[in-house]
Amino acid sequence: MCASLPGRGSWKPPARIPNGPKYRPSLAPCCVPAAFRPETEPLHVFVSTHYPTQSRFALRARKLHSFLFQAEQVMTIEFTHWPPARERLYREKGYWIDKPLTRALEEQAAMRPDAPAILCGERRFTYAELDRLSSNLASRLAAAGIGKGDTALVQLPNIAEFYIVFFALMKAGIAPVNALFSHRKLELGAYASQIEPRLLIGSRQHELFMDDAFARDLGKNLSAPLLTLFAGEADPASSLDHWIATPADKAVPFSPTGAGEVAFFQLSGGSTGTPKLIPRTHNDYDYSVRASAEICALTPQTRFLCALPTAHNYPMSSPGALGVFHAGGCVVMAPNPEPLNCFSIIERHGVNMVALVPPAVALWLQAAPDHLAALSSLKLVQVGGASFAEALARQVPQVLGCKLQQVFGMAEGLVNYTRLDDPDEIVFTTQGRPISPDDEIRIVDEDGEPVAEGQPGMLATRGPYTFCGYYRSPEHNAQVFDSEGFYYSGDVVQRTPEGYLRVVGRVKDQINRGGEKVAAEEIENLILLHPDVTHAALVAMQDELLGEKSCAFIVSRNPDLKPPVLRRHLLALGVAEYKLPDRIRLIETMPLTAVGKIDKKHLRKLSSPSSPG
The missing domain is CATH 3.30.300.30 (ANL, C-terminal domain)
Incomplete structure (x- = not known):
């Protein structure tokens, strides 16, 4: 007798096996890892009717049946959830809308398919193309057996492919760590050991990937086969460009993880020896992006210069590229913030917004007086990532001829902005106020007691887009979270009577x-x-x-x-x-x-x- 497996019903999957591969669902009656399953033939469990139901053969068959049925279930990535009461609150208030991070791209591709989404050198990508190319890659990854619950290690420079890959992984339910292009084997090895990636995407321009030696070494330490794709690779089998340009030969279904599940990992700028990973869900990150885009008044006419590393939380979501995509604007790529090259790009493409860090602003202020005509389209300069001196802040509108917005945020969640209609004194002397009315802020002394208003103290926060725990770091989490779920960032801040924060130092080493x-x-x-x-x-x-x-x-x-x-x-x-x-x-x-x-x-x-x- 040939017995197909039953449907999923109300069965709940077991906990994810730490550091182990997870099994993928398929259209077959039951599932084994896709790499070992013929694409065209379903796998069946044969139970012979010639043996009593309690015979050892029947029992073995039922055990195999049970194992394969459990393997069919998608295992999600474990992380620390928000308490149920807060999750309900965030949904009731409309912060969490239970839609994936692919939502904005799909909506813009439907509404304005021919509008430019990305300008990268001489290349132009419309919203329809960004949607199609990311779907191509998602379909090919699904055909390779990589999908929901899997992880990826991505390291790309400031090129359009970064966003194509990001949306492809979101569509396929694959959670990436986006490493900085400046990271080398120490950092990449640490990330790989934590997430056990099934997929590595890199660039042949990087010193580590000019040959395959490091990728092979990385794969040897993993518990599942590692698929490697490279930008600038000639071999179609491992060419990222080829995988993006052409869809899978055979249609294989793919879909994002649930909106309340881990979408990707951000990188912590922590003070401990081991790099910490920050699980970000679709719900929390999407709210941060939507709210930031509204605060910064982004529109389809926004042309945003991405000159900081694309993987950083700041140029990615504050409001960053994802905020621009949400609004239907255009992201203009630059390899780095070097002033003269950026000025040329601004003039050529009519850039009206840029995000910078204080050292880059200082260089721009020095170079700008001889290139003011090139900057005539610029309307807003955001400055964040580090403390910004008041003297330099006052020079931005004078020298660059545009509005300044200060940003103070963290990859763990909380983001503060000065508002576009704030008085100059607030813009020049503070780092902004939180995005959300439900961003809870405490400023405390070394004993955990609240400080008087205006006095410096340690910043603690929780809210609808601030995470609840580093990935697989229980000991560190115990040090930086209190019993009420407040996260202690290590920053020393003051709060003004109007609720704005001023960063004055930090307690982190x-x-x-x-x-x-x-x-x-x-x-x-x-x-x-x-x-x-x-x-x-x-x-x-x-x-x-x-x-x-x-x-x-x-x-x-x-x-x-x-x-x-x-x-x-x-x-x-x-x-x-x-x-x-x-x-x-x-x-x-x-x-x-x-x-x-x-x-x-x-x-x-x-x-x-x-x-x-």
């Missing part, structure tokens, strides 16, 4: 190097791997352009150890170059506090750029 966060503990631990180093401490030192740079203090058993040797040591470990210490000072003994800890306050005083080292 972290260097903010021009908007890129460097965790002191991570670099210290790597320096200590050098055989000649006995003690290491990394601290921030002030810098006029970047805001902060890093200074490493080293105690060495070898008096002849030189800074270039330590930099080569770190590069050999695969550290991203922006994390390399800007200065390295060798000292005889490490200063300690009364309780025996390294006295970083004293080291910061010694880290003045004018001091020898």
